[in-house]
Amino acid sequence: HTDLLGRVAFHDQASVMSLLHAGDKAFKDVLAKVLELDVWAAAKDLAGARLKAAKQTLTEHEATVAARQDYIDRLMAEVAAAQEREQAWEVSQQERLQHAKKEAVKAAGSAADAGNGCREAAVNLEQLAAALRSQDTTDRIPFSDSADQDDADGLDESNQLEEMTDSAMAEELGALLHAIEEKLRGLESKSVKLQVAAASTATALAAAEAHLQGYVDKGKGGAVCTECLQPVAEEHYAAQMERLERETHLIREQHEVRERSVELQQQRVREAQERRTAVRARLDAAGERQAAKQAMLREALSRQRERARRQAQRLQEQQAATAAQERRLGEAGWLVEKGIQTGEQIHALGEESLHDLGAVESTQPPAATQLATSSGCGEVSWNALGEAMEQTTTALELAEASASRLAEREAALGRMSKEGNPHCDERLRLEAMVRAEEDRVESSSVLADAARGEVEQLLEVDKAFARTGIQSYLVDEALSEVQRRASAHLEVLAGGSLTLELSATRKAKSRAGAAPSFP
Structure with missing residues (x-):
């Protein structure tokens, strides 16, 4: 009996099921109330833990929503600043665009004026070239050798003979x-x-001499034979x-003979050596x-070559002058054609650009060209032709540069228009x-609302636990009933098992009305 009460007090379900008989339904109901205390307490603790976790999750979601909303506010400020920069x-x-259009109009006017100038210079050059072709240009550089005739021989026959003698002497020497x-x-x-x-x-x-002196030195102390080491006789020593x-x-x-031979040699x-010198x-x-x-001789030949060179140079200068005149006339014709053609094209391009740009400016008509003549006479000079060619070339370069500037201005205007x-x-x-941040805020708000609903549900459960908690009298009643019936049933215990499942416990709980349901 005491052991049973101890086991029941510690809610040892396995021991209770092994001791009690399964046939006494009333005892099982009372015992179920006692055992339900574990489930009820665990459910209450679990509900509290879930409520705490749900509140923490709700706090995190609300903080995330607030942070993202603050970030959205900063982004909106940047959007407003970007709109101001865009405007x-x-x-x-x-x-x-207005400035570029003015520059394009100015470049178009300059191109039209440059085209007129190029065309005028070409017409002037054409008139000069025609006048030079009609004029008699047969003046040539006179060819005359005004230099004094130097001595051409350089050497006479006597000098030649002397030269031959010197050559023979040089060969002999x-x-x-x-x-x-x-x-x-x-x-x-x-x-x-x-x-x-x-x-x-x-x-x-x-x-x-060294050998003789050594032999003399040996004889002073008595000569000794080197082979037998015996004293040498005086007669043998003297010999x-x-x-x-x-x-x-x-x-x-x-x-001495060889030294005299060396000196003689x-x-x-x-x-x-003296003879050689x-x-x-x-x-x-x-x-x-x-x-x-x-x-x-070389000097005389050099003077002759110099005279021949001067004559050839004068001839080349005359030929070069003639060729230069012909070449300048050809260049003048080419410049005339290119100047007229380029001037008309660039003038038309400038007028077309002015028309496209809507400018009211108009270029002046070309001025009348005047025939350039040499000062002091009525004939056209080659210097005037050269000056006219330079003017035409300058006008042509100016017109091409103006056309290039016009193209650059129009290209810049087009790029700026498309920019x-x-x-x-x-x-x-x-x-x-x-x-994107608003979408994230919306997602976080949905999660926060779900967490808020879960917190509200868990609060209701926690309140239900507080209202319908098991009272102490129920525990005391269950324990006293167990104590009363335990002694009566100990005798009939024959093994068996007590099937006490959670579903049966919840059914008994619903019949007794002691505890609320927990999701």
Whole structure:
């Protein structure tokens, strides 16, 4: 009995089911009320935890909605600033378009004027070229050699003969110098050999004298044989001494003879060198005389070539002047054609641009051209033609530059007309960001509303738990009933099981009306 009450007090359902008999329905109902305490308390705790979590989720969603709404407000401020920049750009663009249109009108007027000037210069050049073609232009540069005739011969027959003599002498001296050099090389080679022989005899003499002196030194203390180490007899020592002195004397005489031969050979070498120097001096003098005569001949030939060159240069200048006149006439014709054609095209282009731009300005008609004449006479000069060609070229370049500027102005005007507002894309991007944030705010608001509904439901459940909680008397009644019936049923317990499921518990709960349902 005590063990049963202890087990029931701790709500050990497995022990209760193993001890109680399944046939007593009233006891099971009372016991179910006691066991329902666990389910009721767990449900109440779970409801409280869910209510707390739902409140936290609601707070997070409301904070997210507030933050996104604040971000939307900042984006709307940026959208307003972008709209202001867009409107300011539109105003500035209109001003730029007006300025570009004025520049285009000015460029069109300049192009039309430049076209007129080019056409006028071309007409003037055409008149000058026609006048020059009709005029007699057969004046040529007179060809006359006004230079004094210099001596053309440069050298007479005597000079030529003397030159031939110098040449022959130079050849002979060259041959003699070659022979002397060959002989000098032989003498120098022989001198070197004699010097080598003298050096060898000097070495031999020094060795013989040293040997003799050593033998003399050995004899002062008594000569000893180098083989048997016995004293040498005086007769043998004297004979050996005489032999060594004789050999040394012969070597000394041979050395003196070779030294005299070396000196004699060196004297011959010096004489050969002096002869070579003298021959070279004579050869150099002959070469200088021949070089001077050749220089005189070259100078005479140079004067002749200079006269021929001046004559050829005058002829070339005359031919070049004729060719230049013909070339200038051809260039003048080409400039006339190009100037008239380009002037008309650019003038028409300028008038067309003025008409398209709606300008009321009109170009002046071309002025009458005047024929350029040389001062002081009624004839057309080549200088006037050159000036007219330069004027036509300048007018042509000016017209082409004006046409280029007109094309640039019209292109700039076209680009500015087609140019889009750079701030429009920024405004559209900000508006797209605002719409995206509004969609996110709407999604967060839906989640916040769902969390708010869940919190309200959980609050109702929590209030229901507070209103219909199990009272202590119900627990006391259930425990007393268990205590009363436990002793009666302990005897009939035969094993069995008590099936106590949650569904049966909820049915008993609904019959007793003790606890509310929990979702």
